[in-house]
Amino acid sequence: xxxxRLERQLAFIMELDRLKQVLRRNVIADRSRQExxxxxxxxxxxxxxxxxxxxxxxxxIGRVTKMLxxxxxxxxxxxxxxAYDAAATRDxxxxxxxxxxxxxxxxxxxxxxxxRALWEEFEAEESADAVFARCLDRMQPLLLNRATDGVSWxxxxxxxxxxxxxxxxxxxxxxxxxxxVERLVAESAEEGLLAPRAQDS
Amino acid sequence: xxxxRLERQLAFIMELDRLKQVLRRNVIADRSRQExxxxxxxxxxxxxxxxxxxxxxxxxIGRVTKMLxxxxxxxxxxxxxxAYDAAATRDxxxxxxxxxxxxxxxxxxxxxxxxRALWEEFEAEESADAVFARCLDRMQPLLLNRATDGVSWxxxxxxxxxxxxxxxxxxxxxxxxxxxVERLVAESAEEGLLAPRAQDS
Numbered sequence: 001x002x003x004x005r006l007e008r009q010l011a012f013i014m015e016l017d018r019l020k021q022v023l024r025r026n027v028i029a030d031r032s033r034q035e036x037x038x039x040x041x042x043x044x045x046x047x048x049x050x051x052x053x054x055x056x057x058x059x060x061i062g063r064v065t066k067m068l069x070x071x072x073x074x075x076x077x078x079x080x081x082x083a084y085d086a087a088a089t090r091d092x093x094x095x096x097x098x099x100x101x102x103x104x105x106x107x108x109x110x111x112x113x114x115x116r117a118l119w120e121e122f123e124a125e126e127s128a129d130a131v132f133a134r135c136l137d138r139m140q141p142l143l144l145n146r147a148t149d150g151v152s153w154x155x156x157x158x159x160x161x162x163x164x165x166x167x168x169x170x171x172x173x174x175x176x177x178x179x180x181v182e183r184l185v186a187e188s189a190e191e192g193l194l195a196p197r198a199q200d201s
Numbered sequence: 202x203x204x205x206r207l208e209r210q211l212a213f214i215m216e217l218d219r220l221k222q223v224l225r226r227n228v229i230a231d232r233s234r235q236e237x238x239x240x241x242x243x244x245x246x247x248x249x250x251x252x253x254x255x256x257x258x259x260x261x262i263g264r265v266t267k268m269l270x271x272x273x274x275x276x277x278x279x280x281x282x283x284a285y286d287a288a289a290t291r292d293x294x295x296x297x298x299x300x301x302x303x304x305x306x307x308x309x310x311x312x313x314x315x316x317r318a319l320w321e322e323f324e325a326e327e328s329a330d331a332v333f334a335r336c337l338d339r340m341q342p343l344l345l346n347r348a349t350d351g352v353s354w355x356x357x358x359x360x361x362x363x364x365x366x367x368x369x370x371x372x373x374x375x376x377x378x379x380x381x382v383e384r385l386v387a388e389s390a391e392e393g394l395l396a397p398r399a400q401d402s
Contacts, residue, residue: 006378010344013252013344017244017348019243020229029218030218035221038239041243042220042243043221045246047214049316050214050308062263062266065266066250069243143211147218
């Protein structure tokens with residue numbers, strides 16, 4: 001192992017620190033501030049450790065955890081794209097590809113390639129591991145919105161249909177979690193935290 | 202699977218959110234604010250994915266990652282204990298044991314027991330996985346201090362001997378990482394970021 005290899009790994013690790021400065025639209029449970037992407041990534045990795053048994057079919061929770069830890073690293077360059085912002089999501093894929101080139105490129109080639117492949121697998125949402133990882137990534141902001149009287153939903157006028165569509169991947173991949181999603185969305189709609197439909201514009 | 206089981210898992214997951222509010226003594230790399238324990242846990246889990254090859258001997262990086270993700274959950278109740286605060290470290294073990302009882306107790310018994318056993322394995326520092334996990338947990342604040350001109354070291358008058366003693370577990374467990382520790386400490390001492398020895402009191 002060359003010293004250069006370790007230097008590249010350390011450079012990547014220090015670059016990762018910047019994910020702590022990327023702010024998401026949702027707030028943490030005490031509503032004191034926005035959540036950042038690094039702590040979000042930790043939270044969903046912990047969800048993988050706890051909720052693995054709810055996956056329908058076989059998933060490798062170790063791989064799911066790894067995917068969840070690294071799937072948002074590209075936000076260091078590409079920023080967080082709000083799920084319900086149609087304009088921003090339009091060029092999201094290209095911005096994230098360029099970010100992946102640079103960030104995974106900091107690592108030794110073999111290692112950067114391995115992590116990038118795992119990120120691409122997550123993005124493609126085709127493998128069972130990627131689908132379950134996505135379920136947890138989708139479900140976490142819903143849990144936080146529910147815990148905070150939908151502060152982020154209300155601020156952005158998010159509708160019942162939008163949340164159900166966004167979380168629909170959970171329906172087949174983790175039926176017991178989907179039942180929770182349906183219940184939380186129904187309760188939130190009843191309390192007026194989610195708009196019934198998109199506002200006329 | 203009972204509905205109650207999933208409810209207990211969700212209660213634990215929501216409780217985890219509070220780790221985002223536990224502040225550590227070190228600052229993030231841009232020095233804008235203190236680091237919180239949730240994002241610290243994410244950072245060291247990422248270090249496990251990248252630095253696993255530097256472990257001397259066989260380690261299971263999946264287990265190491267899991268340990269690192271959950272090892273500080275007890276700080277939700279017990280708070281962060283500054284490594285160089287002798288008074289606070291005195292009753293740390295008892296405070297953390299009580300915290301573990303409550304927090305892992307939120308989960309279904311089998312699952313809470315499994316995660317608690319992993320936390321205890323980390324704390325005992327006996328298995329190869331636990332020792333390597335501890336190495337990364339020790340090394341990360343050193344990297345952040347080095348990146349921030351030792352702002353946390355200087356604020357608390359930390360000495361060369363203290364940092365070397367605290368990181369000494371790395372010496373045999375990951376010799377190539379230990380070489381980095383020695384270099385960073387020597388550079389930091391030369392620049393006056395670390396005090397040469399404890400101040401007379």
